[in-house]
Amino acid sequence: MVFRFTVPFGILLAGSAAHTGAAQTLDRLLTDPDEIAAQCGGQASAGEPLFQENCAACHSLTVEGDQSKGPHLAGLYGRAAGGVADYDYVSDLPGRDVTWEGDTLRPFLSGETGIEGHPVIEPEQVRRDLLTYVRIHTRPAPPAPEEVEVPADVLAMSGDAEYGAYLAGDCVSCHNAAAEATGMETIYGRGVETFLTLMYQYKARAIGTETMQLYATSLGDDEMAALAAYFEGADS
Amino acid sequence: MKLNRRQFVGASAGIAASTLAAPSLYAASHGGKPKVVVIGGGAGGATTARYINKDSDGAIDVTLVEPTRTYYTCFFSNLYIGGFRTIESLAHSYGGIASEGVNVVHDYAVGVDRDAKTVTLASGDTLMYDRLVMSPGIDFVDGAVPGWDVTAQNKMPHAYKAGSQSELLKAQIEAMPEGGTFAMVAPPNPYRCPPGPYERISMVAHLLKETNPTAKILIADPKEKFSKQGLFEEGWNTHYSGMIERIGPDFGGNNVEVNPDEMTLTIDGTVENVDVCNVIPAMKAGVICERAGLTDGNWAPVDGRTMVSRMDENVHILGDACAQGDMPKSGFSANSQAKVAAMAVRGALTDSKVFPAKFSNTCWSLIAPDDGVKVGAAYEANEEKIASVDSFISQTGEDAALRKATYEESVGWYEGITSDIFG
Ligand SMILES: Cc1cc2nc3c(=O)[nH]c(=O)nc-3n(C[C@H](O)[C@H](O)[C@H](O)COP(=O)(O)OP(=O)(O)OC[C@H]3O[C@@H](n4cnc5c(N)ncnc54)[C@H](O)[C@@H]3O)c2cc1C
Helix, strand or coil: CCCCCCCCCCCCCCCCHHHHHHHCCCCCCCCCHHHHHHHHCCCHHHHHHHHHHHCCCCCCCCCCCCCCCCCCCCCCCCCECCCCCCCCCCCCHHHCCCECCHHHHHHHHHCCCCCCCCCCCCCHHHHHHHHHHHHHHCCCCCCCHHHCCCCHHHHCCCCCHHHHHHHHHHHHCCCCHHHHHHCCCCCCCCCHHHHHHHHHHHHCCCCCCHHHHHHHHCCCHHHHHHHHHHHHHCCC | CCCCHHHHHHHHHHCCCCCCHHHHHHHHHHCCCCEEEEECCCHHHHHHHHHHHHHCCCCCEEEEECCCCEEECCCCHHHHHHCCCCCHHHEEECHHHHHCCCEEECCCEEEEECCCCEEEECCCCEEECCEEEECCCEEECCCCCCCCCHHHCCCCCCCCCCCHHHHHHHHHHHCCCCCCEEEEECCCCCCECCCHHHHHHHHHHHHHHHHCCCCEEEEECCCCCCCCHHHHHHHHHHHCCCCEEEECHHHCCCCEEEECCCCEEEECCEEEECCEEEECCCEEECHHHHHCCCCECCEEEEECCCCEECCCCCEEECHHHEECECCCECHHHHHHHHHHHHHHHHHHHCCCCCCCCEEEEEEEEEEECCEEEEEEEEEEECCCCEEEEEEEECCCCCCHHHHHHHHHHHHHHHHHHHHHHHC
16 A cells, blocks of 8 residues: 655654643534534545545554554544554553544644654645544444434424435335345335434434445435435335 | 427427426427437436336336347346356346336437437437437447457457356356466456456455465556455455455556467566456447547536536436546446436426435445445535545454345345336
């Protein structure tokens, strides 16, 4: 793997102003991808290839990943620097009194507070895109399904079934009678509340596969309501 | 009488009181309902034909032009090579679409007269259209791999259009001598199914591991990096250690030549004797797009909001053939784009509503038995392009249960999408 942004080593600036970031007001437990993107000021889709190219060789996004080259990044935002218990740090990170969040990660990645040998990511927007992607994919553990609630105003929306009929095209590519034998559920005739609850659970990552979680995340409330109205009334 | 857009708008305003205004105009133009011709009965074209027909409740006359009677999906054709599917399980007929009311014509479109709004078929017949939809898939760029052209495809198969080519490639691999070499010339970007060549390498490796474990796999690749690279390389190390060698552009993987008679592959001047040579040349839009004058470079540019050609507002182009922005050229993408095209065509020809376009794609790949990975994204269209708004990709180091679930999800997807495409 080629590090496009690699420089031989970063500069250590322990104790700089950026490290006294404990008073940051960032909500470290954000789970909604749109809110995370707004907070980080980047685009996850732009960050994904950056991550693959610059980070994936050493860092896994999940705790199960390979840690032979670098610590995993799961739960990165809000974690203490050097704080992965089962990773053997060689740098001075564990000794720094730093909590990882946007305002501490960006100077780390720019080299300002970096560690020797760690790639430097430039410029600022690239760092933001990268961190948006990383933060979305390392956000805190999802809630239990029963903890997910559909807001009352969304339940009360009257969805546009005609709009739903168009949107449903992408659902029924997989969720149709022919695929039922493989375990793919058909969703025609689902009640509005059941449908919306499932969508909210996917969006919160409380259930389902990444395919469904991404799809639910891409839907606004009006779109979910439109789909719910369509599927409730459709029988095939 | 030729009916252009300006006349159409003016005329329907004049008789706005009648809700049948639009259809009656077509009746006036050429006796009957508005006519849609769809060129290409693959993932994009067959879906569009079905959806226009189904959702317009017979108000639009839909003709699908497709030369073959049986369509073999490229998707899962690598799994056939690996021994996970039969060739029959990839075959789909047009009986379902025809029985739903689409007029299926088994012929090949040889020309499009965009002024007269007609399509000429190889048989000599012509079809009139009010809207034309084109989803002809890909053809290969002439001279892309020195020494290879389509007349060499029986010696050095591409297997990048499925069916007999897939069977031939599999048979050649099975006939390899013990310890022989399978070579692939990988294509430059952009091409259909970004992870496709590397899923194929995985499936060939699986087959060889079972039947010919000392065989070698050699990839000459003009690209510095490729789709799901970290995942594939992890999988190759785990399952097929020492079997696969990839030569990228830094070592001349972009400077290749083949000799189909001698069965040699020359990489940066070094001649390799190979037993199977899978040449996947650079690709372009199906040639009919070029003949219709709708390409810019190798692809046909479109406005992703409606999949309408940037060069002709009466022609929609989708699937692999179009240049639309961020979506990969995949069957999933073509099927998703088809629904936007169908909605736009219905909106133009009848009074149905048109909503903002939204697209999805997920590409699954099988690396080894029950070891499935995927990459997916959600998209929206703006005036410039179809833009990715969010994405995910499988992670290295995932546990076996998740990988198995991912593979099983892909099997469900295959059953679902082929039924959505072909009825
Ligand atoms: C090895 C491999 C693996 C793949 N795996 C996946 C996968 O796992 N998931 C996925 O989503 N995608 C996958 N794909 C990609 C997928 O097959 C294509 O992206 C998809 O088929 C594109 O649809 P299309 O409608 O553009 O073209 P096609 O499906 O190729 O259909 C084009 C049709 O047009 C017809 N045609 C061409 N010219 C004319 C003409 N002049 N007149 C009339 N008819 C014409 C052809 O006969 C053909 O039937 C894979 C591809 C390959 C090669």
